[in-house]
Amino acid sequence: MTDKQPSFPIFFLIFMLICTGIFVSLGMWQIKRLEWKTRLLDDYAHAQAVPVEVLKQNTFENIAQLSKREASRLAINGKFVLEKPIFLRGQILEGKPTKALVVRFCMKDKNCIPTILGLTNNEKINLSYTSEITNVIGWIKPPPHNIFTPRNDPARNIWFRLENLDLKSHWPDSLLTEEIFYLEAPPAHLSLAPMPVVNNIRNNHAQYALFWFTASFVTLVITVLRLRRRT
Numbered sequence: 001m002t003d004k005q006p007s008f009p010i011f012f013l014i015f016m017l018i019c020t021g022i023f024v025s026l027g028m029w030q031i032k033r034l035e036w037k038t039r040l041l042d043d044y045a046h047a048q049a050v051p052v053e054v055l056k057q058n059t060f061e062n063i064a065q066l067s068k069r070e071a072s073r074l075a076i077n078g079k080f081v082l083e084k085p086i087f088l089r090g091q092i093l094e095g096k097p098t099k100a101l102v103v104r105f106c107m108k109d110k111n112c113i114p115t116i117l118g119l120t121n122n123e124k125i126n127l128s129y130t131s132e133i134t135n136v137i138g139w140i141k142p143p144p145h146n147i148f149t150p151r152n153d154p155a156r157n158i159w160f161r162l163e164n165l166d167l168k169s170h171w172p173d174s175l176l177t178e179e180i181f182y183l184e185a186p187p188a189h190l191s192l193a194p195m196p197v198v199n200n201i202r203n204n205h206a207q208y209a210l211f212w213f214t215a216s217f218v219t220l221v222i223t224v225l226r227l228r229r230r231t
Helices: 012-049 058-066 163-168 206-229
Strands: 071-095 096-106 112-122 134-141 182-183
Touching: 012 206, 071 112, 071 163
Parallel strands: 112 182
Antiparallel strands: 071 096, 071 134, 096 112, 134 182
C-alpha cells in the first residue's frame, strides 16, 4: 500500500506570493521616496547657496505661491507680535525633547505668519522684543502634517501641531497665513536654539528599499524550499 501524496499547498503559495508582491511594492515606493527626498535636499542646498530672495510685496498670495516650492528661503519685512506665544511640543534637540516657540510675524498689510522663533524648554522666557519694523530671513513652508501627532488643546495652551483653525482661535485678532515661517537666526537675547529646517531631513530610503527587497527575496526562497520539500 503506497503512501498518500501530500496535497499541493495552494493557500501557502498564494499567501507567500501576496507577501512577495507587497514587499516589492513597498521597495519600489521607497525608491520613489528616495528620488523625491534627494531632489528636496538638492533644492535646499541650492536655496542656501544663492542670495536670499526678498519678498517685495507681503501678501497672502505671494507667500502661498512661494510655499508651493520644496524650499523657499526669503527675507520679509514686518514686526513680531509676542502676545500669547505658543510652545509647540514634540520637538527634538540633540536627542532630547524640547519645544518650539511660535509667535506671529505681522507684515505691513496686517497679515501675519505663524513664525517659529527657535527651540527652548523655558516656557517662562522673557519675550521682550522691539515692536519696530524689521527684516528677517527664514524658510516658508506648509505646516507639517502627521496623522499620529496628538490633537491640540488650545484652551489649555497645549500644542502639538500648527493647525490653522486652532491658530485662528488662539490669535483671533490676526489674519493668518496657512504657511509657517521658520526663522533662520533667533534673536540673540532670547537664547533660543535655531529650529532645524534642513538638518533634520533624513534620507534613509535606500536602506528601507533594500530591507523590503530582501524581505521579498527571502519569501521567494522560503516558498521554493517549501515546494521542493513536497517533491
